[in-house]
Amino acid sequence: MKRLFEQFAVIDWSGEAVARPKGLALAIAERDRRPPVLLRPDGGWSRGAVTDWLREHAQAGTRLLVGLDLSPAFPFLDQGAYFPGWDGSPADAVALWAMVDAMAQDDPHLSVGSLLRHAEMKRHFRLQRDCGDLFPAGRGRLRLCEVGQAAMGLSPYSCFNLVGAAQVGKSSLTGMRTLHRLRGAVPVWPFDPVPDEGPLIVEIYTALAARAALVPKGRSKMRDGASLDAALEAFGTAPHRPLARYDDHATDAILTTAWLRHVADDTHLWNPPGLTPPIARTEGWTFGVM
Template identity: 50%
Template sequence: MTPRFVRFAAIDWSGAKGARHKGIAVALCTEGDAVPRLIANPAGGFWSREAVADWLVAEAAKAPTLFGFDFSFAPPFVARGAYLPGDAVPETGPDFWAYVDSICTDVDLGAASLLESTHRRHFYFGKADGTKAAFMHNRLCESHYNAHGGNKPSTVYDAIGAAQVAKASFAGMRLLHRVRGHVPIWPFDPLPAPGASLVVEIYTSIAARAAGRPRGRTKMRDLAALNDALRSLGSAPHEGLPPDDHGADALVTAAWMRATAQRPEHWTPDLLDPHIAATEGWTFGVI
């Protein structure tokens, strides 16, 4: 079954400490070719993670919407048979999200304490931790994507540098735990019946590459580059001042989600089986 949605929301995410985050951008578009628009935090100012969760739950009830988040929905499991080998933690994605939420008291769904203290030995913060390669474990979808030229640069165990996704992903797992009772999360939950909303994991570089951006140059920092990408995805152009790179990523990814959500192959990747769906999940767009 290929689900049907009438709206598409892409959220560029942040795991930064604190309660408001410049790095969060939310873009929404409807069916057709209208340009996606950036959604402002209803409370004003920069988005908080909790405000994103509240907004998602409210919007999911209004119309069937596909929500995409740019973080890893679970750590690798299949290759080593555990998320955090040697530590007693749950062994399915939703149970692990609940565990992360239960042990993290960080402000605004943050999860830095999990990396920095509770499970510190599993994460690479620098040379004092040993060889970085020993921490570079991937999920099956990431290995598959990289083997076909994707070049995704990091894992949730890499907690150093601008490219790290560790804090963002574990903070995101707290959000997933909060919203799952309202909106199913693919592929941990089955595809919903027509008329329902759904949350998926996205990787904004996949959208940018699909829009014609070359590998290694996926960021769009001027209006011409942004509109070239939008037009290649069947979208009307963005008018006015160009957004920052977080906003541009969200706009292009929302347009890409709209252009690809009806393609059945995105919902039935060849390597996705029930065990992977329950433990690691999958990135929408990796086929």
């Protein structure tokens, strides 16, 4: 991976079915040691506004590397399908994004309530007080890169789990709607090759950035400026601009942007040994997992 990016951004995503999710945060940084800046429009971000922001950077040709904190696809290779036993199961991630957006087309705010009421689809998910009969015992199905996350000492959750504060399924589903709408404008690694110009999206895991900054396990969710600056220093980043309010969404976005900038030129991270063409087509990969 020889390309050099000029800007770096991380979007801490949210699957909350409201117009402006409180957990949606976006930070951006230049290619220097200045701290990432948290961007927040009046009233906060909507998923549609973030989608428009990414499309505008595509139109401008910005050399921007964007980390999205969500899973862009479901497990596939463990059972040979996203939704085994259903003849409507998509064959690859691009088709999955199109299907999710189509099934939820009448849901506001790029939410996915209609999809989760679909008789066949809901069989695969664990919902509040309603676990599908095809959701396996235990933590649920994992992508191969999530197995790699666990091997690194991280704690991945199944994308099919929609219960609990740490669940990632709703974020992943709503994010797939955005990925579909950006299709042809903003490529997504590793489903697409790294382009010569313009922005590129990669999947990130904010806990991986905290681990790289030597933040102790269990303390990765920072809610004060001193802890954030101590972590930023690990990536050669200057102290951040004080925030009006500290929460783990804002600090995750800022710290992970600094990490992404710090590691973006590492060719090994763009060529993880476990990433195969079938994985790149169906499940994707978390940037930084080796």
